[in-house]
Every structure is written in C-alpha cells, then in structure tokens.
Amino acid sequence: MQHAPPIMQTRGITQGDFHQIVSVIDHWWGGPTSALAHPLFFYEFGRHALIVEEDGRMAGFLLGFITDGEARVGYVHLVGIDPAFRRRGVGRTLYEEFTRRAREAGAVRLKAITTPGNQGSVEFHKALGYSVELVPDYAGPNRARHVFVRDL
C-alpha cells in the first residue's frame, strides 16, 4: 500500500503555537534566543505571524509585522526552521506567504536583519532576492547588522 506524501500547511499562529515556539527556539538556533520571541509578536502583531506544519508538527515559524508609515514595510523580525526540516523550502514558503499578505496590506518593501556571522541567513535572503548590506553601528555602537531589503 502506498503512503500519502506528508502535507505541509501554512497558517496563522495560535497561543499554543507561540508557547511551542518559545520552548523550541533555543534548540533551533543552537543557543539562547528566546528573548527574541517577545510576547508582543503574538499579542500585538500575531495577525502577521505564521507557522508551517507537516502532518500537525511545527516545521517553522515567522514573526513579523507591517509598518504603518507612509511607505509601508513588511518587516520579518524572526524566522526559524526546525533543524530536521531545513533546506526543504519551509523558509521560502513562509516568506512567500508573508510577502503575499504584506503586498495585500499595501507594503512596498520587505526588510529583515541578522547578526554578522549568520551566513546561512545571509545566503537564504540572497536566494530570495534580497539585497544585503552590512551596516556598522546599526543596532548601536559596535553592533553591526546585515540589513536585507527587497522592493515589492
């Protein structure tokens, strides 16, 4: 008998998902990271947060929001994929869905940042068509960040 292929689904997050994100995030990043999954990304911006699951298991999540300035920006604060699901297009799927929603909300640009040394993140954003700039002092004195931007 043939098994049906696993089904990946993208959807908005629930409080249960948020609790799960907080409990796996340090493991997924390989170090203390849970402070980045601040509750405001669930309580205030939860409408823009997404998860991908395969047969009910969370494979990845995206915490983002859309700015309300004159030129609206879809900002991805944090994206994380379960190490067991990497390089299978889960990150790309999350970004595509966030991009679709950002466009629908009138965003003209997408933006994200990451810390120097996170080469996987740099390569991922390049592969998705983002420009990359290393900005010294972006996050304060001697706190450089890679800044990723993509116009819509």
Ligand SMILES: CC(C)(COP(=O)(O)OP(=O)(O)OC[C@H]1O[C@@H](n2cnc3c(N)ncnc32)[C@H](O)[C@@H]1OP(=O)(O)O)[C@@H](O)C(=O)NCCC(=O)NCCS
């Ligand atoms: C970066 C990250 C989100 C990528 O997610 P992913 O689901 O593995 O990425 P995808 O499978 O959608 O990759 C899409 C493309 O991006 C590029 N890419 C992704 N990860 C890469 C890596 N580690 N090294 C080089 N290129 C990479 C590839 O071109 C890939 O296409 P391919 O697999 O067909 O070659 C994931 O590795 C992760 O969660 N890392 C830890 C958390 C993190 O650093 N988050 C980003 C900063 S907040």
